[in-house]
Amino acid sequence: MLYLYVLAPILVGLLAYILRRNQSASFVLVLFQALDTLAVVGLFWQVRQTGTIVNNIGGWPDGMAITLYVDQLAAAMLLMTSILFLFFILFSYKQNYFTAQFFFLFMVLQGLLNGLFLTNDLFNIFVLLEVSTVTVSVLIMFNKEKQAIYDGMIYFFVNVIGSAFLLFGIGFIYKTFGLLDIRAIGQSMELVENSRAVIIPYALMFTTLSLKTAVMPLFSWLPKAHGTPSAPPVVSAFLSGLYIKIGVYLSIRFSDMFGSAIDMQNFFFVLGFFTSVIGFVLALSQKDIKLILAYHTVSQVGLIIVALNMDSEIAFWGGVYHIFNHALFKSALFLTAGLIYNVYGTRNVYEIRGVMRKMPLVGVATLFAILGITGAPFFNGSLSKYMIAHGTNSPVVAAMLNLINLGTITSFVKYSTMLFGRDTGKEANLDRYSQWSALGLGIMSLLTGVFGRQTIRLLFDYSLTVSQAEYFQKGVVYFVMIAAAVLLYRGPVKNSKLLNKAGAIEFTFNGTITAVALYLVGLLGCLLITV
Amino acid sequence: MEFITAETVSVLIFFIGLYGLMTQKNIIKTIMSLSIMESGVYLFFITTNLSENSTPPIGEGDPALFADPVPQALMITAIVIGIGVTAIGLTMFVHYKQKYGITNWTRKVADPSRTSDDERSAP
Numbered sequence: 001m002l003y004l005y006v007l008a009p010i011l012v013g014l015l016a017y018i019l020r021r022n023q024s025a026s027f028v029l030v031l032f033q034a035l036d037t038l039a040v041v042g043l044f045w046q047v048r049q050t051g052t053i054v055n056n057i058g059g060w061p062d063g064m065a066i067t068l069y070v071d072q073l074a075a076a077m078l079l080m081t082s083i084l085f086l087f088f089i090l091f092s093y094k095q096n097y098f099t100a101q102f103f104f105l106f107m108v109l110q111g112l113l114n115g116l117f118l119t120n121d122l123f124n125i126f127v128l129l130e131v132s133t134v135t136v137s138v139l140i141m142f143n144k145e146k147q148a149i150y151d152g153m154i155y156f157f158v159n160v161i162g163s164a165f166l167l168f169g170i171g172f173i174y175k176t177f178g179l180l181d182i183r184a185i186g187q188s189m190e191l192v193e194n195s196r197a198v199i200i201p202y203a204l205m206f207t208t209l210s211l212k213t214a215v216m217p218l219f220s221w222l223p224k225a226h227g228t229p230s231a232p233p234v235v236s237a238f239l240s241g242l243y244i245k246i247g248v249y250l251s252i253r254f255s256d257m258f259g260s261a262i263d264m265q266n267f268f269f270v271l272g273f274f275t276s277v278i279g280f281v282l283a284l285s286q287k288d289i290k291l292i293l294a295y296h297t298v299s300q301v302g303l304i305i306v307a308l309n310m311d312s313e314i315a316f317w318g319g320v321y322h323i324f325n326h327a328l329f330k331s332a333l334f335l336t337a338g339l340i341y342n343v344y345g346t347r348n349v350y351e352i353r354g355v356m357r358k359m360p361l362v363g364v365a366t367l368f369a370i371l372g373i374t375g376a377p378f379f380n381g382s383l384s385k386y387m388i389a390h391g392t393n394s395p396v397v398a399a400m401l402n403l404i405n406l407g408t409i410t411s412f413v414k415y416s417t418m419l420f421g422r423d424t425g426k427e428a429n430l431d432r433y434s435q436w437s438a439l440g441l442g443i444m445s446l447l448t449g450v451f452g453r454q455t456i457r458l459l460f461d462y463s464l465t466v467s468q469a470e471y472f473q474k475g476v477v478y479f480v481m482i483a484a485a486v487l488l489y490r491g492p493v494k495n496s497k498l499l500n501k502a503g504a505i506e507f508t509f510n511g512t513i514t515a516v517a518l519y520l521v522g523l524l525g526c527l528l529i530t531v
Numbered sequence: 532m533e534f535i536t537a538e539t540v541s542v543l544i545f546f547i548g549l550y551g552l553m554t555q556k557n558i559i560k561t562i563m564s565l566s567i568m569e570s571g572v573y574l575f576f577i578t579t580n581l582s583e584n585s586t587p588p589i590g591e592g593d594p595a596l597f598a599d600p601v602p603q604a605l606m607i608t609a610i611v612i613g614i615g616v617t618a619i620g621l622t623m624f625v626h627y628k629q630k631y632g633i634t635n636w637t638r639k640v641a642d643p644s645r646t647s648d649d650e651r652s653a654p
Contacts, residue, residue: 123605130612134619141623146631150638153623157561160616161552161568167609168545168572174602175579509561509636513552 002055002068005043005078006115008036013107017100026093029103033086040075040082047075048461054120063184069120073320076459077117077249080327083444084242085110090437091335092234102142102232105135109238116246122170122180125250126163129212133159136225136235136243145230155225158512162211165520169204176201186257195261199527202262205254207520212247215268215305216275217515219298220507223282226334227294229347233338236290240297241331245323248304252320267526269309273400276302280407284414285503288347289337292415293330296408300326300373303404307388315391317462322384324459325445329372329381332441336366339434340418349415354423361435363419368442370416372449374409374482377475380445383452386474387464402481410485537578544571556635558627562620569613576602576609 012032019025047053052071056062070078088106092098112132119125133156141152170180176197179185192198214222226239255264279299286292304326307319337347339362344352356363368379375381389401448455456464507515548568555561580599588597628634 123608127608127612130616134616137619137623144626149623149627149630153558153620153627156620156623157565160620161565164545164565164568164572167569168575171572171575171579171602174576178580178599180601510553510556513549517549517553 002043002053002070002118003057005040005118006068006111008032009107009111009114013104013111016107017104020100025100025103026098029089029107030093033082033089037082037086040078043070044075044079047072063179063181066119066121066124067181067183068118069183070118072459072461073249073252074117076320076324077245078114079459080245080324081110081113081117081242084238084327084331084441087331087437087441088234088238090440091237091434092232093433094431095232095234095434097142097232102139105139106234106238109135109139109243113242113246117249120182122173122182122185126167126170129166129246130160130163132243132246133163136239139235140225140228140231142232142235143230148228148230151224151228154509154512155221157509158211158221158516161513162208162516165204165211165516166208169201169208172201172204173198182253182257186259189258190260192261195531196528198258198261199524199531202258202264203520203524203527206251206264206523207516209247209251209254210271210519210523211516213244213251213301213305214247214275214298215271215302216278217519218512219275219279220512220515222298223291223294225294226297227288227290229288229290233335233341236294236338237331237334240294240334241327244297244301245327248301248308248323251305252308262527262531264527264530265309265311267523267530268305272302272305272309273404274302275299276306276404277407278302280404280411281499282503283411284407285499287349287503289340289349289352289415289418290334290347292349292411293333293337296373296411297326297330299404299408300330303388303401306401306404307391310388310391310397312391313462314464315388317456317460317464318384318387318391320460321387321456322381325372325380325384325448328441328445328448329369332365332369332438332445333373335434335438335441336362336369339430339438340366343430349418352418353421354419356419358423359430359435361439362430365435365439365442366419367416368439368446370412372442372445374412374478375405376478377471378446378449380449380452380455382471382474382478383449383456383464383466386466386471389474402477406481406485406488409481410488413482413485413489537574537581541571541575541578544568544574547571556637558624558634558636561636562617562624565620566613566617569609573606573610573613576606 012028016025016028019028047070052069054062055068057066057068109132112128112135115128116125119128137152137156140155141148173185174180177185177188179188211218226236228236276299279295279302283292283295283299286295304319304322307315307322310316339359340352340355341347343359346352355366372379372381375385385405389398392398453464453466456462545568548564548571551564551567552561555564579602584596585598586592586596588600
């Protein structure tokens with residue numbers, strides 16, 4: 001019955017589309033999201049009790065045809081998706097862009113996302129990625145504004161071209177193995193005598209995934225897509241909170257599949273680190289609040305990639321937990337940024353002041369999310385960063401992680417200046433649903449921090465022991481970092497001409513594609529050296 | 532060993548398409564290059580593991596000679612997706628061109644005299 005998780009959101013979206021925009025359509029959507037969350041919790045519980053569930057569609061023997069597959073990781077991802085979609089629908093419930101076209105496409109995306117987390121078939125992944133690219137780009141240009149159409153087109157073409165690499169890679173895999181099922185290929189991979197036989201599909205498929213996760217040379221499409229000025233805030237929140245995680249999730253699955261033949265952990269570790277650094281440097285150079293958040297997604301995804309490729313169990317689960325946490329606080333930040341833009345009529349971080357006074361609920365939600373993302377004590381970010389930092393004994397790596405965190409804190413010191421000070425906006429007229437759903441996400445990032453150990457045990461069946469003394473020490477380090485970040489921000493960062501110049505650099509479309517081609521060549525070169 | 536096989540040709544077509552995407556600033560040419568790139572992939576798929584004397588897997592025949600139907604089924608789907616993608620890309624392009632008179636990625640207005648006409652005729 002797993003296919004229902006893919007099919008039901010699309011059918012309900014269609015039903016709501018037929019009902020058009022009126023009370024019943026909104027009611028159906030909210031009701032469905034609540035039921036869906038319950039159903040996913042049920043599925044999650046079942047997976048916890050009985051282990052992985054495999055569902056062969058069409059009744060073929062295992063490994064022959066399309067299979068849907070849920071293990072602990074996939075179930076946790078499904079849970080994340082359904083919880084966030086509940087908040088998203090509540091957020092946009094009363095907004096003026098919540099039209100029939102919008103919520104139909106949005107619900108379709110939920111189905112596609114569930115499909116991507118569940119499916120175990122390579123070609124199916126390609127189809128779902130392609131369809132979701134189309135849907136996302138339509139949502140980006142939903143307001144048909146000039147910049148939005150351009151950004152949507154860049155997003156669309158770059159990602160479609162990226163998927164062509166994936167399809168080509170699948171072709172090579174099929175030629176070698178005659179299989180499309182990820183687990184079956186993983187088993188056959190052990191029989192490959194010469195690992196060089198699979199480096200071409202590896203390079204092609206990971207080029208697509210690196211594009212989807214926006215690692216270093218390939219991130220230039222992401223701020224455009226996630227930070228499009230006129231895109232509805234809930235679309236930006238969806239893209240940064242959930243959709244970017246597809247690439248990370250698939251790279252976990254694909255690394256597993258190639259695991260017995262190719263191991264490129266060092267390569268992705270270094271790449272993740274550079275991505276993270278470049279992400280926060282560019283975030284520091286931006287003035288537009290949505291662009292600050294978008295570049296920050298690059299940085300945080302870099303951190304997740306670092307954690308996943310550290311070759312230690314605690315750091316791996318820390319990375320996975322960070323996927324979950326990042327979904328919570330980054331969605332909260334994008335949703336509040338949308339509300340703030342509505343009230344102040346500007347996205348310039350230097351012109352917005354006094355959010356806390358004008359919109360206390362939104363201000364508190366933003367503050368909670370900021371505390372979460374910077375890793376303040378008792379918030380969820382601190383726990384996942386603690387786990388990631390535990391994955392290494394090397395002082396160099398620890399210093400690298402601290403550098404990433406310092407960059408994060410500095411850019412959020414800049415971001416949080418808009419919370420305080422004298423009020424500059426016009427009269428606030430906000431609906432309750434949006435404010436409370438943004439605040440709900442903020443509160444969740446506090447709750448998953450306070451009850452972090454229980455959450456981790458519940459979600460991933462991994463028992464974490466936190467040493468009180470060390471956690472306290474991390475808390476002290478956090479406050480020292482904040483002081484350093486404020487000094488950094490007041491001093492060199494705020495007035496740096498170099499940073500302003502770095503912020504103005506824009507990759508052209510052709511430049512992006514050239515970067516993709518060069519990345520493919522570079523990855524192949526690294527594979528030839530190491531394998 | 533024969534050099535011009537379906538595999539080498541398809542890899543060549545794929546990279547010709549990629550070259551077009553890297554160098555062409557015109558959006559229409561981007562869409563064309565994308566189609567070329569995808570047709571390279573289609574060719575690669577349907578000729579994988581294909582032996583010389585195989586028969587189509589339809590109707591009566593010797594099952595041992597049947598060509599592998601899976602890649603062909605996959606490529607039908609991929610071609611349909613490719614058509615959809617091309618159509619959506621063209622729709623976006625036409626919309627962008629008609630509204631703002633821009634036909635390339637550098638966002639320079641292609642023909643100034645023409646667009647000012649468009650603006651005048653627009654309501």
